Amino acid sequence: MDVKKRGLLSVAYAGVGMVFAAAAKFDWLSKGAAASFLSLVWLGFVLAISCTESWVKFRAPFMPRHLALDLGRTMFAALNSVEIGLCAGLWLLHFLVSSDTGDAVWRLILATLLLAVQAAWLYPKLQLTAEFALYEALKEMDDDSMSFNQKMQFGEIRHQVQIQDRPRVIYHILYVGAEFVKILTLLSFALHFLKAIPAGDGTIRKNRNLWGRWAPGSALTLHPIQIDLGLRAAALLRDNGDSIMTYSTCSLNPVENEAVVAELLRRADGALELVDCSEMLPGLVTRPGVTSWSVAWQARTAKGEARAPLQWFDQYESVPDFLQGSRIPRSMFPPADEEIRKVLPRCLRLFPTDQNTGGFFVAVLRKVRNAGLPGRHQRGLSSYEVAATASGERKPSRKAQKLAEQGIVLHNDDEKQVKMVKQTYTKLRADRWEQIKEFYGIADSFPHANLYSRSEGTSSVCLVNPSIREAILAGEHPHILDTGLRVFARVQAAGKLWFRLTEEGLEQMLPFITKRKASATTEDLVAIVSAPGNDTKQVAFGIERCSELLQESAAAVRENSGVGPMLMVLPESARNLQLPTALPVWVGDKTLTLLVDKATRDRMAHASQQ
Structure with missing residues (x-):
């Protein structure tokens, strides 16, 4: 050659x-x-x-x-x-x-x-x-x-x-x-x-390169990986009450340290306990783990250059919506559970100036039981790949924002390419559940512990079967992209956040909902699905064209809790026409919009013509 x-x-x-x-x-x-x-x-x-x-x-x-x-x-x-x-x-x-x-x-x-x-x-x-x-x-x-x-x-x-x-x-x-x-x-x-290496900021005394390349984003990237590695390691421990593992990093950043340990304890649900080993090495100078910290964020270019000032967040609620879940999950902040917060001082922090060492973090965890521990059946790391927009939460278009101010919401008005990002399945936040429960008047008997989302900032909330929740959400299958029944979808417009009912989850949720329901006639549904343009897109239908029953009940819903997602309930006679007896809709000041896909609209239009 x-x-x-x-x-x-x-x-x-x-x-x-x-x-x-x-x-x-x-x-x-x-x-x-x-x-x-x-x-x-x-x-x-x-x-x-x-x-x-x-x-x-x-x-x-x-x-x-x-x-x-x-x-x-x-x-x-x-x-x-x-x-x-x-x-x-x-x-x-x-x-x-x-x-x-x-x-x-x-x-x-x-x-x-x-x-x-x-x-x-x-x-x-x-x-x-x-x-x-x-x-x-x-x-x-x-x-x-x-x-x-x-x-x-x-x-x-x-x-x-x-x-x-x-x-x-x-x-x-x-x-x-x-x-x-x-x-x-x-x-x-x-x-x-x-391998999941720590950011290494504890090695600043010997690592000159670290001074020029350190950035807060390193810890944010490593945090979910370290949690998965910790859960996988815990799953491999024998279930004899004496098996221990050590979680250690050469970092001093709480996001990589106490935040990871707290999340391991929370997700283990009592299967792991933090061991106090401060007296085991009396000659070693250590400091206790911290119980409060802030999370840093700084936008950077592809070359690693800062393009915005450094921001500090003391609590998750202060994080901008576009960063919540996708880039900064709740697990990075101090735990809300006081029992977990109280044991974090059992962790050990080694400062370079205390004993002429490098900076280290050490936490010793004991596995006390198997039940409840995520990942005990898994063969590999839990998967956390989900489809999400490149910036986390999709920003409504200008047209959608203008219409939202009038009580009208456009859905899928601006289709954008999505990419795969890594996120863990997590339980629905307590404050989100309280918001949904209050808005729809959901009965206390509803099993809300089975509500999960694929990230804090995700657009969907899924209802998971209890019998498969532990195995699937803990990562028994290494390539899980979806699980559970999607029951709520996140909608954000005009500066307000709603969770609308989904078509596929309506049957499961209907028996528990007491509010945001409006009665309608079969003729109302026929008129809506037969409206011009409804065969190609979601059309806002004028409420004044509906029956008095629907007009009065929709007005009562608006007066009680404003415009937004609602449940339209039809009589049982609708089944004779092969039409559903309940549908998710969006109620504005003067319009109604069916929140179903094109295939469902076409099917209902065809059934109404028979």
């Missing part, structure tokens, strides 16, 4: 790195995932050269020796060029995308130096060795059996052999040794991005 072809091959694979760099820069892919993937691909080519190509080429029983040698040296040249391209791709990723993984750069530097030595010094020696072996295999062949191109290539090989000495075996040994070191280096580099 000539130099030009090798160069093109290297550029092509460097382009792969450019693609991953672009994906990381625009947040389509995390920097760690991109770097880990590229390094593992590079590792695969290293293994292909050293452990596959060099061994397999002479194992084909019907392949002549000279063909095996020629194929081997061509593959060797191609794979070496691919390595150079992937190395360049990793450096492109490093320079084009901000990195907070300075320790990993030294591994990349070592792998690059090894590749440079191999490509510039050892590769030519091994290629010459292959040409000597190929010349010996071909010199006895009849020239007439070769094509013109083969004769030209053989002439070049013969010329190289005649003017140079055969390289010594030591070059091959050095190349193989460099390959093994490179394998370990690339594996270490990839694993660096695959």
